[in-house]
Amino acid sequence: MSSTATEVVRLLTVSGSTLAVAESLTGGLVAAEITSVPGASKAFRGSVTAYATELKHQLLGVDAALLAERGAVDAQVAAQMAVGVRKALGADWGIATTGVAGPEPQDGQPVGTVFVAVDGPFGPDSDGAGGGKVAALRLNGGRAEIRMESVRSVLALLLERLVSEQTGNERAQDTEQNGGF
Template sequence: MAANIKYTEKNTECLLDIATDVIRILTQAGETLGVAESLTGGGLMTALTSVPGASAVFRGGVVSYATPLKQLLLNVDADLIAKEGVIHGEVASQMAEGARKVSTFDDSGTTWGIGTTGVAGPTPQDGKPVGMVFIGIASPGGSRGLGPFHFAGSREQVREATVMEALWQLRQMLRTQSAEG
């Protein structure tokens, strides 16, 4: 099966540059961000908080590595997980929605949410190959699951590529919104 997989090209931009752009665009727009991570295990939060001034827009997040936490903390639909497993675009989308909800406080809603789910390896999970990833992005206008992405390499390389891709995808959406606004 691995021979039939078309791998996603890894982004070659500097992670800090992408994260800095995300923080800058969010700051200029007066918007905020929350995250829900699974396979990235806090990598998104680390990248975002590496940027000076991130606290103005980054509210926090949840590492929901265990499947029950995706349901309990992020309100991911149990029937969806039972039917599709956790490596699925709609799961990523619901994680992103959950990230917005769990990072809301003082009646001030979080504008954007990112969710990451996938298989970092070393073995397949739920019949999904190593390197298969879905990224969810949510905003007040709705949410969507992106993917599947297929990243080649070691466990750490798959995780790093997922962080890069998630922030790159969010930056693209933020730029589009900024151009339309």
């Protein structure tokens, strides 16, 4: 159990928010990391491991034309996976991993190409674009190292968004309590 997973579960629980996970290359490792934290059931809704490309469309609603054109290892695919799992499992937050752990390249992408995504609720200072964010990673190492670094990266991205959301809410509350100043 990582300190990042522990902090993610703590922040979700404190805010009363829920999380759903969509995984491809990590094959359930993100869900396992989150559920290793005592009390995770208060915030964790569930996960979808959509390893096969067609399942990304069928279960998570990823655009079939996008998958056909770019393959499963793509920033937009990761973003749509996060949105799709959030909707499918009725969670406040959705996170996703897709990429190439090896040993062979996939969809024209080299081993170590990974995309992690977060989709969340609109924040108090939202521009209406949603709470989504995608990170493109170029990871080194063997299959196991790439998969574990993908887990660490998606949890770090979620933690960053949760802290940002919490800070934004605190700022909004401070402003409200101080008469709008």
